[in-house]
Amino acid sequence: MSIDFKEPEDEQVEIALRNFRDSVRAWSDEEFARSRTIERSRWNGFWRAAASPAMGWALAGVLMLGGVAVPVSVVHERQVADEQAKKLAIQQERQRLKEEAAREQAVVAMNDDELLSHVDSDIAQSTPDALEPLASLMNDANGN
Amino acid sequence: MATTVLESMGKLAVATVNGQDFAEAAAQYRPQIFRFLLASLRDPDAAETLTQDCLLKAHRNWGSFRGDSSVMTWLLRIAINLQKDHWRSRRMQFWKTTNSNSVDADDASQWLPSLASSPEQQVVARDQIRLVWQAVKGLSERQRTVFMLRHVEEMEIHEIANAIGLSEGTVKAHLSRAMVRVRAELGGKR
Numbered sequence: 387m388s389i390d391f392k393e394p395e396d397e398q399v400e401i402a403l404r405n406f407r408d409s410v411r412a413w414s415d416e417e418f419a420r421s422r423t424i425e426r427s428r429w430n431g432f433w434r435a436a437a438s439p440a441m442g443w444a445l446a447g448v449l450m451l452g453g454v455a456v457p458v459s460v461v462h463e464r465q466v467a468d469e470q471a472k473k474l475a476i477q478q479e480r481q482r483l484k485e486e487a488a489r490e491q492a493v494v495a496m497n498d499d500e501l502l503s504h505v506d507s508d509i510a511q512s513t514p515d516a517l518e519p520l521a522s523l524m525n526d527a528n529g530n
Numbered sequence: 531m532a533t534t535v536l537e538s539m540g541k542l543a544v545a546t547v548n549g550q551d552f553a554e555a556a557a558q559y560r561p562q563i564f565r566f567l568l569a570s571l572r573d574p575d576a577a578e579t580l581t582q583d584c585l586l587k588a589h590r591n592w593g594s595f596r597g598d599s600s601v602m603t604w605l606l607r608i609a610i611n612l613q614k615d616h617w618r619s620r621r622m623q624f625w626k627t628t629n630s631n632s633v634d635a636d637d638a639s640q641w642l643p644s645l646a647s648s649p650e651q652q653v654v655a656r657d658q659i660r661l662v663w664q665a666v667k668g669l670s671e672r673q674r675t676v677f678m679l680r681h682v683e684e685m686e687i688h689e690i691a692n693a694i695g696l697s698e699g700t701v702k703a704h705l706s707r708a709m710v711r712v713r714a715e716l717g718g719k720r
Contacts, residue, residue: 414565
């Protein structure tokens with residue numbers, strides 16, 4: 387490969403770069419020729435399995451199910467709680483109305499008793515107007 | 531003109547890919563991929579593992595390779611991406627730093643070119659190589675990749691741009707910054 391982009395480097399830098407290049411190549415050739423065993427860790431196997439498409443689809447399915455099921459159960463629980471609260475409110479209202487009706491009946495009953503006793507007292511204590519002239523005549527006759 | 535040359539290179543690559551068995555291509559380019567990864571990672575075991583991964587990936591996608599670039603550029607692009615993933619995972623696995631097999635710059639500079647024959651030349655060459663490694667250590671990941679492709683693999687700027695997926699101007703900028711660092715390292719010692 388030819389080099390078409392030439393930086394203004396002085397000779398020392400060029401020599402240093404050439405030495406560097408040759409050194410890297412010598413090192414690479416030596417390392418490349420050396421046989422080595424590459425150990426595969428268990429974690430690599432685990433992550434490779436975790437990154438497999440089947441595992442990805444399974445995880446996506448679980449996430450989707452969870453994403454749908456959790457909001458549905460939350461909404462359902464809320465609906466049940468609302469219904470229970472409504473029932474309780476209706477029962478409390480009914481009880482309140484019953485108590486109010488009983489109180490009104492008690493008030494009405496008390497008023498009737500008072501009226502009757504008042505009438506009774508009026509009849510017993512006052513003299514009827516129609517007999518008053520007769521009573522005066524009787525008083526005069528007794529006087530003569 | 532440059533586009534025409536690139537297009538003709540691509541067509542040539544298609545013909546070569548169609549005619550060439552994968553095993554043949556792998557055997558031909560494997561040493562170069564290993565060398566690039568070794569120079570970038572300074573870890574022979576990691577370089578070997580990533581070379582295997584690179585060839586495995588290439589084998590899986592061999593049928594879909596359209597030949598827009600040469601086989602070597604395509605393989606290097608895969609290797610560069612694997613190297614990026616490697617560095618990313620190393621950063622995440624900070625607790626594994628003690629298990630790293632990275633060779634120190636001083637040890638890496640022990641490999642001398644055959645040109646340096648006399649003891650004096652060897653000492654000077656070793657010192658220069660150590661300083662270049664020292665500078666390379668301070669480069670960013672992208673600068674290091676560009677520097678290695680340019681000065682170890684001796685690739686052209688447009689080939690590097692094609693392999694990394696950057697514009698030629700950006701590659702030149704990265705290379706220029708890398709060279710400033712190398713010169714500073716070498717200059718400080720002279």
